[in-house]
Amino acid sequence: xxxxxxxxxxGLLATxxxxxxxxxxxxxxxxxxxxxxxxxxxxxxSPEKLELVRAQYHLDEPLVVQYGRWLGDCLQxxxxxxxxxxxxxxxxxxxxxxxxxxxxxxATVLFVVLGVGAGVLAAVRRGTWIDSAIVGxxxxxxxxxxxxxxIALVAVLGxxxxxxxxxxxxxxxxxxxxxxTLPALSLALGALALISRVxxxxxxxxxxxxxxxVARASGVRERDIVVRHILRNAxxxxxxxxxxxxxxxxxxTVVVETAFGISGIGSLLVGAINTHDFxxxxxxxxxxxxxxxxxxTLVDLAHPLLxxxxxxxxx
Amino acid sequence: xxxxxxRTKALAAGLVTAVxxxxxxxxxxxxxxxxxxxxxxxxxxxxTPVTTPAKGALASADWLLExxxxxxxxxxxxxxxxxxxxxxxxxxxxxxxxDMSTKPFLAQKAETPDDKTLVLTLRAGVTxxxxxxxxxxxxxxxxxxxxxPDMEQGDEFANIAAMRKTxxxxxxxxFKTPDAMFFxxxxxxxxxxxxxxxxxxxxxxxxTPGQPDACTGPYRLSDWKSGNSITIERYDDYWGRKPLTKQxxxxxxxxxxxxxxLTTGAADGAYAESPNTAAALKNKKGVxxxxxxxxxxxxxxxxxRGGLKxxxVRRALSLALDREGIAASGYGGMVQPWGTPVGSxxxxxxxxxxxxxxxxxxxxxxxxxxxxxxxxRELVKKSGADPAEPIVIGTDSSQGRSVVANAVxxxxxxxxxxxQIKTVPAAQFEQFYSAPQERADIDVLVGDWYISKADPMxxxxxxxxxxxNNWVGFKxxxxxxxxxxxxATLDDxxxxxxxxxxxxxxxxxAVWISVAQVPSVLVLNKDMTGPPASMAYLYYPWAxxxxxxxx
Numbered sequence: 133x134x135x136x137x138x139x140x141x142x143g144l145l146a147t148x149x150x151x152x153x154x155x156x157x158x159x160x161x162x163x164x165x166x167x168x169x170x171x172x173x174x175x176x177x178s179p180e181k182l183e184l185v186r187a188q189y190h191l192d193e194p195l196v197v198q199y200g201r202w203l204g205d206c207l208q209x210x211x212x213x214x215x216x217x218x219x220x221x222x223x224x225x226x227x228x229x230x231x232x233x234x235x236x237x238x239a240t241v242l243f244v245v246l247g248v249g250a251g252v253l254a255a256v257r258r259g260t261w262i263d264s265a266i267v268g269x270x271x272x273x274x275x276x277x278x279x280x281x282x283i284a285l286v287a288v289l290g291x292x293x294x295x296x297x298x299x300x301x302x303x304x305x306x307x308x309x310x311x312x313t314l315p316a317l318s319l320a321l322g323a324l325a326l327i328s329r330v331x332x333x334x335x336x337x338x339x340x341x342x343x344x345x346v347a348r349a350s351g352v353r354e355r356d357i358v359v360r361h362i363l364r365n366a367x368x369x370x371x372x373x374x375x376x377x378x379x380x381x382x383x384x385t386v387v388v389e390t391a392f393g394i395s396g397i398g399s400l401l402v403g404a405i406n407t408h409d410f411x412x413x414x415x416x417x418x419x420x421x422x423x424x425x426x427x428x429t430l431v432d433l434a435h436p437l438l439x440x441x442x443x444x445x446x447x
Numbered sequence: 448x449x450x451x452x453x454r455t456k457a458l459a460a461g462l463v464t465a466v467x468x469x470x471x472x473x474x475x476x477x478x479x480x481x482x483x484x485x486x487x488x489x490x491x492x493x494x495t496p497v498t499t500p501a502k503g504a505l506a507s508a509d510w511l512l513e514x515x516x517x518x519x520x521x522x523x524x525x526x527x528x529x530x531x532x533x534x535x536x537x538x539x540x541x542x543x544x545x546d547m548s549t550k551p552f553l554a555q556k557a558e559t560p561d562d563k564t565l566v567l568t569l570r571a572g573v574t575x576x577x578x579x580x581x582x583x584x585x586x587x588x589x590x591x592x593x594x595x596p597d598m599e600q601g602d603e604f605a606n607i608a609a610m611r612k613t614x615x616x617x618x619x620x621x622f623k624t625p626d627a628m629f630f631x632x633x634x635x636x637x638x639x640x641x642x643x644x645x646x647x648x649x650x651x652x653x654x655t656p657g658q659p660d661a662c663t664g665p666y667r668l669s670d671w672k673s674g675n676s677i678t679i680e681r682y683d684d685y686w687g688r689k690p691l692t693k694q695x696x697x698x699x700x701x702x703x704x705x706x707x708x709l710t711t712g713a714a715d716g717a718y719a720e721s722p723n724t725a726a727a728l729k730n731k732k733g734v735x736x737x738x739x740x741x742x743x744x745x746x747x748x749x750x751x752r753g754g755l756k757x758x759x760v761r762r763a764l765s766l767a768l769d770r771e772g773i774a775a776s777g778y779g780g781m782v783q784p785w786g787t788p789v790g791s792x793x794x795x796x797x798x799x800x801x802x803x804x805x806x807x808x809x810x811x812x813x814x815x816x817x818x819x820x821x822x823x824r825e826l827v828k829k830s831g832a833d834p835a836e837p838i839v840i841g842t843d844s845s846q847g848r849s850v851v852a853n854a855v856x857x858x859x860x861x862x863x864x865x866x867q868i869k870t871v872p873a874a875q876f877e878q879f880y881s882a883p884q885e886r887a888d889i890d891v892l893v894g895d896w897y898i899s900k901a902d903p904m905x906x907x908x909x910x911x912x913x914x915x916n917n918w919v920g921f922k923x924x925x926x927x928x929x930x931x932x933x934x935a936t937l938d939d940x941x942x943x944x945x946x947x948x949x950x951x952x953x954x955x956x957a958v959w960i961s962v963a964q965v966p967s968v969l970v971l972n973k974d975m976t977g978p979p980a981s982m983a984y985l986y987y988p989w990a991x992x993x994x995x996x997x998x
Contacts, residue, residue: 162874168881178915182881218518219655219673227656227673283703291707298707299700299714301675393700393708395515395674403514406874 140429147425155417156199159410166408167191170215189215202414212411216404221415224400229419231301232385232396234308238316240378243323248370250324251331256358258336266328274325282318282391289314299393315392319385323377330373334366341365367438375431382423492783494740494791494966496545501977501994505692508975508993511708511717512699515674520654521636522592525599527985531718532677532697535990537662539638540567540586541630543986545979547740547795547901549634553581553663562625562937569616573686575642576660576667583612588643600637603629625935627942631900635986665690665991679990691994709734715972718984723847725968726779733973739980740792741967743897744785745851747960751920754838754864754890759830761957762810763823767858771814774963777850782963786811787950788896788906790964792982795901797943804947808954811961823862837867841889843876851893851962886918895965904933904942907949910958921958
């Protein structure tokens with residue numbers, strides 16, 4: 133197990149380094165000149181001033197040199213200072229990351245509970261109208277992009293009915309939950325169909341196993357069969373999918389954050405890209421990639437714990 | 448040296464919001480114009496610099512910004528969002544009034560023994576928010592900080608020969624040549640007085656979250672939660688009149704989130720930086736709008752490439768442009784057809800003179816008459832412009848700019864020329880202003896502009912032959928001489944006369960083609976009143992006037 137974990141970690145690191153270079157180069161290659169934004173107002177945009185600014189921020193050096201400088205600083209846990217905000221990038225991230233994390237966590241709870249619940253229900257009632265309703269309903273939900281659902285939720289539940297706040301992330305636990313309900317819901321809606329479908333199929337597959345038939349024949353209660361024998365064996369793919377979806381959400385909160393006026397790392401990233409705030413854009417992307425990789429690695433490592441059958445093949 | 452403002456991206460970014468608003472199903476500009484009922488009539492949009500004075504106290508108010516301030520150090524990073532907050536916290540040597548006039552402020556008295564000397568006598572009894580008194584040393588140090596060429600306001604000090612402390616409460620500034628604009632600059636960010644000790648103590652972190660302010664204003668910065676909110680609190684030892692509202696909390700939201708927050712009462716007010724936001728909020732229950740003068744305008748900026756090189760063609764385009772149509776369909780009637788490159792907020796003195804001159808501008812009809820069009824066609828014929836060679840119109844994809852670009856194309860068509868629209872991403876658009884090579888393949892830019900000073904002369908140096916903003920290569924020695932003379936004329940009445948003359952040369956040559964002026968819009972909870980509606984909100988402690996309508 134230890135060897136497996138260390139192998140995984142090494143792979144994680146290698147991927148991170150590769151990803152960091154791609155991110156650095158991609159942000160660098162984006163159209164537009166950061167010096168224009170750094171220089172200040174339009175009356176400062178003389179070619180000489182722009183040259184000065186480029187030199188001051190090392191923007192005139194070759195890409196590889198800049199990358200080396202940046203990587204070196206990162207390894208010393210120095211993410212630099214934002215071009216836009218004069219603040220430390222680490223401080224900017226620290227202030228916004230909890231909001232995004234809370235949003236993703238809330239959305240995860242929603243899609244896991246609702247999605248797995250719906251999937252189990254559909255599997256148990258396979259072929260009935262309930263099954264069709266769930267499959268149809270979740271498909272509809274998934275086909276609505278999150279920015280559309282966000283706008284609809286705000287318009288109806290926020291503006292018309294006034295049940296939920298329409299912007300900001302709130303303070304305190306109750307405030308945060310209240311403020312983040314609509315954003316989390318619109319984030320979770322898209323995942324519902326996927327999770328419920330995977331759950332349903334996984335349950336159906338597990339339901340055909342011989343030991344389930346045996347259990348049924350020996351008169352075990354149906355509820356126990358579903359929980360102990362079917363759901364447990366079906367859990368592997370479900371957890372994997374939940375993990376993947378959650379990891380993807382870490383990088384996908386941008387639209388929802390903008391629609392709800394939430395200052396998370398998603399909106400920070402959009403602002404940073406628009407103003408060519410390289411240090412911030414690179415750091416946010418790196419955090420997002422790291423988050424994705426950490427979650428997927430954790431899911432991978434947890435897999436054998438859930439399903440002992442996997443252990444042999446994976447090792 | 449130019450006196451054009453530090454033009455922030457805020458307005459430009461704001462204009463982009465329109466598309467999102469329309470998608471959000473809020474009453475966006477597009478819908479307003481089709482049903483007619485929600486459209487503000489541009490011709491009757493009354494601009495009042497002030498709102499009714501407040502009578503009652505407020506424990507707190509929630510204010511919205513269109514973006515989180517980059518920094519609260521306006522010397523290193525000056526943006527509108529930062530100014531809207533900080534103008535309540537920091538005070539300047541001069542103060543811009545809601546009616547856009549300026550008067551000495553932290554400098555209690557300002558004397559000019561001769562045209563090249565300014566003696567400032569500082570107000571006594573003023574304390575910084577840490578309790579220490581404001582001294583001449585702080586003022587001199589602040590001026591020197593602003594004057595650093597790397598700082599935002601550095602260019603305002605280009606004409607200064609020396610700045611010295613000449614008494615306990617006295618600063619003497621001497622100029623290389625008389626500089627009428629410097630007095631206006633002292634009412635802007637170049638006149639902020641910092642607490643030297645606080646700024647030095649914070650070092651590189653000055654102006655970032657977690658740092659105290661270093662100012663003397665009616666409010667002090669109490670908290671900046673990065674990414675969440677900024678709170679300012681009434682400063683109890685303030686030397687002047689105490690504000691009615693104890694605490695103001697700033698949050699930020701863009702596009703539909705901003706509109707929704709104001710609609711639902713989650714926020715009490717905001718200064719709408721884009722006409723489209725204002726249009727979306729028009730006629731919403733519980734929300735009132737106040738329109739005030741601003742220096743902002745929508746303009747067409749021709750480049751020296753190709754078709755618009757000839758002033759005759761530029762005049763013809765100006766004559767054929769449907770400004771009223773642009774105002775209605777691009778901006779929900781929230782902008783006014785206009786003939787000069789600066790809005791009426793720039794008239795900080797000699798208002799009647801400037802007003803009459805604006806009305807007298809030739810070649811800028813609100814909507815072209817048949818006569819205008821035939822004159823325009825005649826001009827094009829005389830110029831010998833090639834009708835087959837398309838004139839390339841540079842724009843981004845924001846609703847307002849797209850409408851202007853299309854209106855320009857239609858106008859060109861009407862006068863027998865061909866227009867071709869080149870749309871670039873918003874991030875790239877801003878580069879048209881900076882890099883000549885970026886605008887190498889456009890003939891005219893659909894732009895916007897504002898000046899930070901309430902003086903039209905703060906604008907006209909953009910057409911000096913050596914100005915980097917003179918893209919079309921306008922060259923007129925008499926114009927240059929007149930501009931230099933006006934900038935050195937300290938007497939307001941005399942400078943106004945010179946300015947009107949300069950303005951005539953500028954508009955006759957159509958160096959830039961003016962489209963509309965963009966008013967400043969204050970959106971306010973209907974139970975509240977007090978703050979100025981004019982663009983002075985960027986430099987005047989507007990929150991100190993905020994309060995309840997009823998006492």
